[in-house]
Structure formats: C-alpha cells, structure tokens
Amino acid sequence: MSNRWIVVLKVLVHAACLAPFAWLVVHLLQNNLGPDPTAAVTFFTGRGTLRLLVLFLAVTPLRRVMPSLAWIIRFRRMLGLYAFFYGSLHLLTYVWLYAGFSLSAMIDDITKRRFITAGLTAWVLMVPLALTSTTWSIRKLGGKNWNRLHRLAYLSAIAGIVHYWWGVKPGVQTPMPITLVLFALLIARPILTWWSRRKMPASS
Amino acid sequence: MLIRKTNDIQPLEITPSEITPKSVYLNRRAFMSGAAAAGTAALVGPRIASLLAPAASVHADTKLTTVPSPLSTTGEQLTSLQDITHYNNFYELGVDKGDPARNAGRMKTRPWTVSIEGQVKAKKTFDIDTLLKLRPLEDRIYRFRCVEAWSMVIPWVGYSLSEFIKECDPLPSAKYIQFLSLADPNQMPGLREANLDWPYSEGLRMDEAMHPLTLLTFGLYGETLPNQDGAPVRVVIPWKYGFKSAKSIVKVRFVDKQPHTTWNEMAPNEYGFYSNVNPDVDHPRWSQKTERRIGASIFKQRQPTLMFNGYGDQVAKLYTGMDLRKNF
Numbered sequence: 001m002s003n004r005w006i007v008v009l010k011v012l013v014h015a016a017c018l019a020p021f022a023w024l025v026v027h028l029l030q031n032n033l034g035p036d037p038t039a040a041v042t043f044f045t046g047r048g049t050l051r052l053l054v055l056f057l058a059v060t061p062l063r064r065v066m067p068s069l070a071w072i073i074r075f076r077r078m079l080g081l082y083a084f085f086y087g088s089l090h091l092l093t094y095v096w097l098y099a100g101f102s103l104s105a106m107i108d109d110i111t112k113r114r115f116i117t118a119g120l121t122a123w124v125l126m127v128p129l130a131l132t133s134t135t136w137s138i139r140k141l142g143g144k145n146w147n148r149l150h151r152l153a154y155l156s157a158i159a160g161i162v163h164y165w166w167g168v169k170p171g172v173q174t175p176m177p178i179t180l181v182l183f184a185l186l187i188a189r190p191i192l193t194w195w196s197r198r199k200m201p202a203s204s
Numbered sequence: 205m206l207i208r209k210t211n212d213i214q215p216l217e218i219t220p221s222e223i224t225p226k227s228v229y230l231n232r233r234a235f236m237s238g239a240a241a242a243g244t245a246a247l248v249g250p251r252i253a254s255l256l257a258p259a260a261s262v263h264a265d266t267k268l269t270t271v272p273s274p275l276s277t278t279g280e281q282l283t284s285l286q287d288i289t290h291y292n293n294f295y296e297l298g299v300d301k302g303d304p305a306r307n308a309g310r311m312k313t314r315p316w317t318v319s320i321e322g323q324v325k326a327k328k329t330f331d332i333d334t335l336l337k338l339r340p341l342e343d344r345i346y347r348f349r350c351v352e353a354w355s356m357v358i359p360w361v362g363y364s365l366s367e368f369i370k371e372c373d374p375l376p377s378a379k380y381i382q383f384l385s386l387a388d389p390n391q392m393p394g395l396r397e398a399n400l401d402w403p404y405s406e407g408l409r410m411d412e413a414m415h416p417l418t419l420l421t422f423g424l425y426g427e428t429l430p431n432q433d434g435a436p437v438r439v440v441i442p443w444k445y446g447f448k449s450a451k452s453i454v455k456v457r458f459v460d461k462q463p464h465t466t467w468n469e470m471a472p473n474e475y476g477f478y479s480n481v482n483p484d485v486d487h488p489r490w491s492q493k494t495e496r497r498i499g500a501s502i503f504k505q506r507q508p509t510l511m512f513n514g515y516g517d518q519v520a521k522l523y524t525g526m527d528l529r530k531n532f
Contacts, residue, residue, distance in 0.1 A: 035291035
C-alpha cells in the first residue's frame with residue numbers, strides 16, 4: 001500500500017467516523033431525533049463506541065490472518081481514538097441529560113447501579129490508552145510496556161458489553177450480535193498464537 | 205401558521221379529535237423540522253426522518269362516539285398521535301420501540317372475543333362489539349408513565365373497568381383480577397424474539413380494578429386503538445407503571461390469590477406486583493425521581509415524577525397502612 005493511498009484512505013476513515021457525529025449534531029439542532037431524543041442520543045453514542053472498539057480490536061487478528069493487510073495497523077490508533085470520542089459523548093449524555101450535572105445523582109448512580117459502574121469502568125479504562133496514543137508515548141514507555149498497557153482495550157470492551165447487557169431489560173437479546181463478535185475477537189488471539197506455534201516447527 | 209397552531213396549549217375540556225386536525229398532529233414533527241431542514245440537510249433529511257419515524261401505516265381509524273369525562277387530566281400538552289403510535293413497548297410485536305408500528309399490520313382484531321373465567325357466577329364470553337356498546341365511551345386524558353422513566357399524555361377512549369366487572373358477576377371469593385393478552389405467533393413476530401413467558405399476564409387487586417380511574421380502553425384520539433397500542437381492548441391504570449396496563453386482552457380471570465404477572469416473574473427485583481408510580485423507590489437500574497416527556501425537545505425533556513403519577517388524591521387511600529417500599 002503506497003503512502004498516497006494510505007493518505008486517501010485515512011481521509012475516508014476520518015469522514016466515516018465523523019459522519020455519524022455530524023448526523024447527530026444536525027438532527028439535534030433540528031429537534032428531529034424521534035419521540036425520545038435523550039434515549040436516541042444515548043443509544044446512538046453507546047452503540048457507536050462499541051462498534052468502533054470492536055473494529056479497533058479486529059485490526060491485530062486481521063493482520064495475523066492476512067499478512068497482506070499488514071498496513072491496516074496504520075488505522076488502528078484512529079479507530080481507538082474515535083471509540084474514545086464516542087464513549088466520551090456517551091458519558092457526556094449521561095452527565096448532562098440524565099444526571100443534570102448533579103454530583104450527588106452521579107455518585108448515587110455509580111454506587112447503586114452496576115450497569116452505570118460497568119459503563120464508567122469501560123470509559124475510565126480508555127483514558128490511559130487515549131493519553132498514551134502518541135508515537136512519543138510508545139517510545140517513552142517502550143514497545144513491550146506500551147503493548148501490555150494497551151491490552152486494557154480488551155478489558156474496556158468487555159466492561160462496555162457487560163454495561164450493555166446490564167442496561168437492557170432481562171430477556172432482551174439486542175446486545176447479542178456485538179457480544180458474539182467481541183467474543184470471537186477475544187478467542188482469536190490465543191487461537192492464532194497456538195496456530196502459528198504449531199506451524200512454526202514444520203516451516204523451520 | 206400551522207406550526208404555531210400545534211404548539212399552542214390545547215384546550216383540554218374539548219374532545220381532542222375536535223380541535224387538532226389529524227393531518228396536523230400526525231405531521232407535527234415534519235412541519236417543525238421542515239423549516240430548519242430547508243438548507244444543508246435537504247438531501248438527507250427526509251430519508252433519515254422516514255427511518256426514525258416511518259409513515260403512520262396502521263390505523264384502525266374507526267371514529268368512536270364519545271362523551272367528555274370529569275376524570276380527565278387537564279392542563280398538559282397532549283403527546284402527538286405520531287409519537288403515541290411509534291414509540292411502543294409491545295414485545296409481542298417486537299422489542300424495538302419502532303417494531304410494534306412496523307408489525308401492527310399482521311394483527312387481526314376482528315373477530316375478537318374476551319372470555320371471563322375463574323371465580324364468577326358463570327363463565328362468559330364477550331364479543332368486542334358488545335363490549336364497545338356496553339357503556340358510553342368517554343374521552344379520558346391520562347398521564348402515562350413507563351417504568352423506563354419516560355412519559356406521555358394520552359387521550360384514551362373507554363369506560364371504567366368497574367362497569368365491565370359488574371357485568372361479569374364475580375363471586376365474593378374473587379380478590380384479584382388477571383388479564384391475559386393475545387399470544388399468536390402467526391400474528392406476533394416478537395413472541396419468538398423476547399425471552400418471556402407468554403401469554404403476557406398482568407393483574408390487579410380487586411379494589412384497584414374497581415377504582416373509577418382504571419379504564420377499559422378501546423381507543424385513543426377519538427378513534428379505535430391502533431394495533432400497536434393494544435387493540436382492540438386493553439386496560440389503562442394511570443397511577444401505575446405502563447407495563448401494568450395489559451394490551452390486546454383475550455381473557456379475564458377472577459382469582460382468589462395474587463396472580464402471576466409476566467415482568468414480575470421475569471425480574472421480581474425490578475418489577476413489583478403493585479408497581480405504583482413512586483419517585484422515592486428507584487428501579488435497580490435507574491432513578492425514578494424524574495422522567496423524560498416524549499415529544500419534548502431534548503433539553504426540556506426531563507421533569508419531576510409525581511407520586512402515583514399525580515393521581516394520589518384519588519388513589520392513595522387504596523394503600524393506607526401499606527409499606528410502599530416493600531410492596532413496590
């Protein structure tokens with residue numbers, strides 16, 4: 001993949017990641033988000049976060065399965081930062097439209113309601129990743145430490161999925177598809193490692 | 205001009221269907237966004253609007269002859285018919301709020317009978333058209349508070365359930381009433397989707413059922429109920445969370461013990477048998493102190509929730525001496 005194509009693709013990925021946000025802002029200004037706009041914004045930003053997190057986590061396994069796609073690593077940081085962006089919008093929706101910026105209401109929620117605790121955990125786990133997403137940080141921390149730290153992304157995604165399940169009514173299955181995708185990505189890592197180890201002796 | 209008219213506070217003493225032309229309240233949002241959307245969003249606007257709020261497709265549309273009721277709630281803006289018919293929890297027709305409107309066309313509401321069983325002098329079956337003529341139909345405007353912390357103001361049409369109960373001749377041993385809803389997989393695609401114990405079952409204590417506010421409901425906005433709102437007959441108990449108000453009722457049982465009820469059985473810590481609207485008893489997953497009014501603009505949606513949904517003067521006496529935290 002030539003650098004020129006990478007630049008073009010990066011522009012496209014930025015546009016694809018920002019388009020939902022633009023859509024949301026336009027419809028918010030038009031007061032055109034359906035009967036329950038608060039809930040619409042909540043689900044829109046929440047689902048967006050989980051989808052971006054899953055895309056972000058898919059990069060490494062994909063590269064290992066298809067070495068010709070190795071260049072997609074150059075898009076991973078963007079995807080992660082956009083996941084953090086939508087996650088922060090989701091959190092802002094809660095702080096503003098649910099808690100009304102009331103600290104006592106938030107403390108009450110976080111301590112009493114496990115689905116809110118799980119959601120906040122997912123967001124908090126993303127903070128150090130976003131802060132250390134620069135190339136400078138990778139150099140400073142060293143590749144090994146940085147990699148270890150950035151495995152928190154898996155934990156964050158798990159907390160996000162748990163938050164989704166605990167948030168919906170018992171018996172409702174809407175979080176199932178994204179849960180299965182995340183599960184596949186989680187087991188892909190050990191399976192691919194085992195697979196490459198098995199192949200190694202034969203090829204050497 | 206049209207936009208201004210719909211935003212006025214409507215005089216609620218008048219039958220709602222008399223004041224606002226249907227074409228106007230159906231299209232309220234389209235009018236409001238129309239002006240703002242004229243510019244940049246002209247291209248994508250209509251497509252997205254139709255995704256969010258598909259055109260009203262299923263309406264029973266039969267006009268009902270009604271009389272006004274002194275039991276109506278006054279002074280609040282009615283929720284638009286569009287929102288009342290496109291933001292529904294009716295899991296038999298799908299779990300997404302928009303599913304019931306999409307799948308309503310599959311439901312058949314004629315012929316329809318309601319059978320009466322249990323502690324009654326004699327088992328009976330009522331035809332829906334008999335029920336419609338049993339008593340004069342009243343316009344009853346009620347606040348509607350969902351356990352999920354959103355609310356509407358709905359102009360229902362019906363008569364007090366007590367009038368119907370009198371026709372059923374229950375025995376003195378009948379202490380509770382149970383409502384069973386239609387559960388036909390050929391008409392209701394949601395039955396397979398939601399992992400609940402069908403048919404949907406709800407119930408009330410006899411004195412709650414006999415309270416004049418408890419409405420046997422056949423319509424809204426002056427017309428027969430749209431299928432997604434529980435056609436052809438449902439109950440509405442305005443001081444309880446919405447899920448207590450069973451839809452599309454096919455069977456009524458008079459029983460001597462508290463009946464099993466669907467959501468209570470599914471998650472007893474989340475949905476009590478009584479489920480009276482109560483701002484002081486939180487749902488495990490959210491606070492019930494406030495609610496989001498459907499149809500209001502996003503920054504004005506939230507408002508305080510009232511004890512017994514504001515019907516305390518009429519119904520609090522039903523619960524004297526009861527611990528409403530324990531019996532939530």
